[in-house]
Amino acid sequence: MTDVISNDPTDTATLPPGDVPELVLIELLFFAYRDFVSDPDALLAQYDFGRAHHRVLHFVSRHPGLRVADLLDILRITKQSLGRVLKQLIDAGFVDQRPGPKDRRQRLLYVTETGAALAHRLIEMQSRRIRAALAAVPPERRAGAEEFLRGIIDGGERAKVARLIES
Amino acid sequence: MTDVISNDPTDTATLPPGDVPELVLIELLFFAYRDFVSDPDALLAQYDFGRAHHRVLHFVSRHPGLRVADLLDILRITKQSLGRVLKQLIDAGFVDQRPGPKDRRQRLLYVTETGAALAHRLIEMQSRRIRAALAAVPPERRAGAEEFLRGIIDGGERAKVARLIES
């Protein structure tokens, strides 16, 4: 791999970050997310799980007793997509479901001890990366990262996400 | 890890953000990325393109004359996956390829005018979201977002990504 950058000026003019300053953050979001999910992916592969299993396991672990409908709203996928992944997690003994005590139509979701252990390992991997990244940001600017990410979320979703994260 | 999540549905205590402060950023990255790609997805669907086409189009637009190998390194996908998407972009007239002038084994990639127009519209959509998010961050903390995201990228990749973004 020599030089990723072209020196051919004969083609369509490109938009350098000088012209569109937001390009830097657009591309950083891509690269950051690419690497952010890479450690979990590697661990999950050992269990024959993928990114979808990670998301389900994470949110069930964080919110025991979560309903299927809640999970669908969080993940923005269809019932059918969730159903498959959830079934695999239940069959493999990482997630458990019980009828709701008040409304017995509901299937409330819980992680098992095995599931909790894996969820914690995944959180630990990503926490380490987050801590390392924050360590390189001057303390007075650290809040900027969180504020920026909250602003990227759809306006209509922001309050709901905030509630979910805080609880 | 002192906390153990029990199987008991009545025990809702898990790992709250209070115990693992990085959880907030872990979850914000998920939600922010989920919404960040949502507008492009909607526009691309009109052309029967997906997220993979977006990424190829974006980086070819930003770096005219990019080689296939460079793109593989940026996107971290296999030649076969890229090949399919690239072929569709070329057939649809959004991307053009020419043999390298020095090394004729290379197929240097360029966007056509049509491709550039679409790439610019996609950048514009995401720029708008970025600008809105930054507007809500106090100016003295804005740099924190960029610094944090750079820190999330794999240490070994950071210099290469920085060069790619700046050029």
Added chain:
DNA sequence: GAAAATATGTCAACATGACTGACGTAATTT
């Protein structure tokens, strides 16, 4: 000049995770 390495393309076969749309069942609410 021959051999090796490189850049790219291509084939077959497959896995994952997403989709739509329709329908079923049990439980709760009106």
Added chain:
DNA sequence: AAATTACGTCAGTCATGTTGACATATTTTC
């Protein structure tokens, strides 16, 4: 009793990723 809700399921499709092997042209190295 009827309507609504929560959830599951069936059947089919699509997009995007994977591995591994092999082909071709070209450039580099000995």
